[in-house]
Amino acid sequence: MTDMSLPQTRGRSRAGRIALRWLLYVILGLFALYYLMPLFVMVTTSLKSLEEIRTGDLMSLPRDVTFDAWATAWSGACTGIQCEGVRPFFWNSVLIAVPAVLLSTLIGALNGYVVAQWRFRGANLIFAAMLFGCFIPFQVVLLPMARLLGLMGIAGTIPGLIFVHVIYGLGFTTLFFRNYYVTIPSELTKAAKVDGAGFFRIFWSIFLPLSLPIIVVTIIWQFTQIWNDFLFGVSFSQAGTQPITVALNNIVNSTTGVKEYNVDMATAIIAALPTLLVYVVAGKYFIRGLTAGSVKG
Amino acid sequence: MSNRSQTLRPLGSWLEHHLPKVVLAPSFIAVLVFVYGFIGWTAWVSLTRSKLLPKYEIHGTIQYERLFAAPRWDVAMNNLFIFGGLFIVISMILGLILAILLDQNIRTEGAIRTIYLYPMALSMIVTGTAWKWILNPGLGIEATVRGWGFETFSFNWLVDPDMAIYTIVIAAIWQSSGFVMALFLAGLRSVDTEIIRAAQVDGIPTWRVYTAIIIPSMAPIFLSAFIVLSHLAVKSFDLVIALTGGGPGFASDLPATYMYAMAFSRGDIGQAASSAMVMMGVVFTIVVPYLYSELRAKND
Numbered sequence: 001m002t003d004m005s006l007p008q009t010r011g012r013s014r015a016g017r018i019a020l021r022w023l024l025y026v027i028l029g030l031f032a033l034y035y036l037m038p039l040f041v042m043v044t045t046s047l048k049s050l051e052e053i054r055t056g057d058l059m060s061l062p063r064d065v066t067f068d069a070w071a072t073a074w075s076g077a078c079t080g081i082q083c084e085g086v087r088p089f090f091w092n093s094v095l096i097a098v099p100a101v102l103l104s105t106l107i108g109a110l111n112g113y114v115v116a117q118w119r120f121r122g123a124n125l126i127f128a129a130m131l132f133g134c135f136i137p138f139q140v141v142l143l144p145m146a147r148l149l150g151l152m153g154i155a156g157t158i159p160g161l162i163f164v165h166v167i168y169g170l171g172f173t174t175l176f177f178r179n180y181y182v183t184i185p186s187e188l189t190k191a192a193k194v195d196g197a198g199f200f201r202i203f204w205s206i207f208l209p210l211s212l213p214i215i216v217v218t219i220i221w222q223f224t225q226i227w228n229d230f231l232f233g234v235s236f237s238q239a240g241t242q243p244i245t246v247a248l249n250n251i252v253n254s255t256t257g258v259k260e261y262n263v264d265m266a267t268a269i270i271a272a273l274p275t276l277l278v279y280v281v282a283g284k285y286f287i288r289g290l291t292a293g294s295v296k297g
Numbered sequence: 298m299s300n301r302s303q304t305l306r307p308l309g310s311w312l313e314h315h316l317p318k319v320v321l322a323p324s325f326i327a328v329l330v331f332v333y334g335f336i337g338w339t340a341w342v343s344l345t346r347s348k349l350l351p352k353y354e355i356h357g358t359i360q361y362e363r364l365f366a367a368p369r370w371d372v373a374m375n376n377l378f379i380f381g382g383l384f385i386v387i388s389m390i391l392g393l394i395l396a397i398l399l400d401q402n403i404r405t406e407g408a409i410r411t412i413y414l415y416p417m418a419l420s421m422i423v424t425g426t427a428w429k430w431i432l433n434p435g436l437g438i439e440a441t442v443r444g445w446g447f448e449t450f451s452f453n454w455l456v457d458p459d460m461a462i463y464t465i466v467i468a469a470i471w472q473s474s475g476f477v478m479a480l481f482l483a484g485l486r487s488v489d490t491e492i493i494r495a496a497q498v499d500g501i502p503t504w505r506v507y508t509a510i511i512i513p514s515m516a517p518i519f520l521s522a523f524i525v526l527s528h529l530a531v532k533s534f535d536l537v538i539a540l541t542g543g544g545p546g547f548a549s550d551l552p553a554t555y556m557y558a559m560a561f562s563r564g565d566i567g568q569a570a571s572s573a574m575v576m577m578g579v580v581f582t583i584v585v586p587y588l589y590s591e592l593r594a595k596n597d
Contacts, residue, residue: 028398032412035475038427039415045430058431058441110320118317126325133332135584137532139556139573141335143342143566147351167331170324199316228420230535231553235561245422249539252426261430268426272419279418283411286418287479 046070046266053261069262073270077263079250082239086267089247093227093274095158096243100165101222107166108173108218109211113203115174116181117189127178134171141168142235149236156238164236165226172225173218176292180214181207213285220282221289224275244271336577343570351566360571370572373550376462377579380551381530383466384473388526389519391470392477397507399478400485410482413475421472425539428468429455458548461541465533465549468540473529477522484518485511520587527583531576552576 041058046069048062056063075085115127145164146155154160184207192202233243242250248271252264279286312319343360345352364370395413399406416424431437434453442450454460488511496506534553541549543558550558552572560569 024398024401024403028395028403028409031395032409035412035416035471038424038431038471041431042427053436057444058437107324111324114317114321120318123317123321126321129333130324130328132588133328135528135580135588136332136336137553137573137576137580139534139553139569140339140577141331142556142573143351143560143569144335144338145331146560167327170327174324198313199320224418228422230420230422230538231557234538235557245420245535248420248426249422252429252539253542261433261436264426265430268423272423275418275420276415279415280411283414287414290417290476291480291483 042265042269046073046262046269048262050258050260050262069260069266070270072260072263073251073266077251077260077267078254079242079247080239080254086244086247086251086270088240089242089244090270092158092237092241093243093245096161096165096233097223097226100162100169100226101219103162104166104169104173104222105215105218107170108175109177109208109215110203111170111174112177112179112181113207115178117184117186117207118199127174130171130174132171133168134175138168138231142231146235156236156241158241161232161236161241161243164232165229168232169222169225173222176214176218176221176289177211179292180211184210216282216285217289217292220278220285223278224286224289227275247271339570339573342566343574345567347566347570349564349566360567361575364568364571364575367568369547369550370552370555372547373552373555376549377531377551379462380466380469380533381527383463384469384530385523385526387466387470388474388477389522391474392522393481393512395474395478396481396485399482410479413478415475416472417476419472421533421535422539424468424472425536428464428471429540432464432467455541456545458545461545461549465537465540465551469529469533469536472536473526477526480518480522480525481515484515488514524584524587528580531580531583552579 044060044062045053045058047065047067048056049064049066049068052063073085075087076083077085079086079089111130115123149155149160149164152160154163188206189202192206197205227243228245229243230245230249233246234249237243237246248267251267341353341355342351344355344357346354346356346359399409403409432452432455433439434451434456437452439450439452442452454464492510493506496510501509532553533551534557537543537549537551537554543550543554547555552575556569556572556576559565559572
């Protein structure tokens with residue numbers, strides 16, 4: 001990271017500079033509070049009893065910490081008529097996300113390898129066509145996809161959702177790997193070819209071992225996208241196969257019974273935990289994916 | 298490849314030669330069918346009288362005429378301009394200010410950046426759920442401010458048809474502004490430090506260095522941020538569903554929620570298809586010139 005702080009010396013006293021510095025930290029701190037506030041409210045609300053929520057203050061810490069809301073959220077909250085909590089839906093999301101992430105990453109890696117290193121006539125055109133697919137609003141494919149999944153007999157199933165996520169994830173995974181492999185000198189591939197190595201051999205023994213950073217970026221990007229997806233989940237699932245985002249929305253908006261805000265918040269945190277965890281552990285790669293997805297290099 | 302091996306293993310060598318194409322082919326076909334074919338299908342159906350089931354006889358632009366005559370669609374498009382405009386402008390301003398503040402050699406920069414950016418890792422449904430609770434008229438922020446002694450304070454935007462769309466703006470900015478900050482911060486770091494040093498030697502004040510040198514040189518970053526944010530705005534669906542459900546009534550509908558309602562609860566496939574096509578038109582007028590210039594710049 002380059003250092004390009006601007007010295008603020010000219011025409012200012014030492015005391016003035018220190019005051020300015022303090023002001024800067026105060027402003028940054030206030031913004032940090034602003035971004036943290038919703039998370040704080042979610043966590044504290046989830047630890048309060050309903051009684052305390054009704055009489056208390058949104059911003060206050062819980063007087064008596066209780067994990068009842070968490071237990072209800074995990075295994076007792078109602079999504080419509082069914083009252084099993086979010087546990088089954090959490091596992092649905094895992095069952096959807098894991099294969100979809102792995103498949104789309106693997107195919108993206110091979111595609112990127114072809115487009116970057118085995119250029120043939122039309123390869124760039126194909127890449128442009130795939131890139132374009134990243135930008136369509138998915139509403140434009142919802143109707144025909146619903147019909148196709150029906151025709152294929154996988155409407156409302158987890159394999160159906162995996163299929164959809166793999167298809168519409170390919171544009172980005174190909175883009176990530178292509179942009180990474182393009183920076184590897186093509187002489188490497190040529191030399192390996194002269195030595196008699198084939199297409200897959202070169203990929204397996206040369207490119208894959210170099211790819212760890214971009215694999216991490218792609219997996220994190222895809223996992224976040226798929227775990228957080230709602231549009232495909234709500235359009236292409238049915239009662240038993242809904243992902244956690246759909247279940248969360250159903251729990252929050254279920255109109256039967258007493259409104260349990262603490263359970264809503266606990267459920268929301270459970271739904272957010274996997275991606276938050278990934279962000280905390282591998283934030284650097286998460287940000288790289290975000291910026292690579294927007295500022296194409 | 299020698300001639301001999303070609304005659305001995307014609308199939309093997311054909312495969313070896315064409316393997317890259319064979320590997321890319323399934324994805325290419327998938328994109329052709331599931332992106333371009335499906336867009337074609339939706340475009341076709343948007344020209345028919347399809348209701349509950351798709352019909353395939355073309356009936357001209359009847360669906361588009363219905364769409365533009367529908368008050369609900371009118372509300373959705375107006376909301377898109379209000380929401381999109383405010384969301385993009387405020388996120389960019391906030392993101393730029395935060396990036397400049399963070400660029401002053403802040404010791405705890407890493408930690409602060411992590412805090413500013415974490416909302417981007419959350420699902421819009423989670424964000425919507427959290428803000429729905431915070432903005433809850435009665436128990437949310439309203440009760441808190443009243444508790445501070447402002448007894449008459451009232452904040453009921455969530456249930457006010459005129460204001461509901463602004464609650465979506467609030468939550469969306471909270472979610473995305475940190476990301477814009479990260480984009481701008483990367484941009485600030487890529488500005489040539491030599492020029493900045495030179496300006497400082499010349500005694501140009503810091504704020505002038507920013508307004509006259511650094512910010513103008515970040516024009517491409519502004520463009521990318523604009524593209525990403527407008528793309529997010531047009532596609533916004535989850536946040537509306539979680540926060541307001543499009544209500545009260547359909548006061549906070551966006552095109553995406555209109556399309557979904559027509560497709561899956563109203564059983565009006567013709568309307569769903571035509572509204573989806575209009576959404577795509579909006580995205581394309583923004584994205585296509587950008588993609589075109591990007592690809593051309595790369596080929597030069």
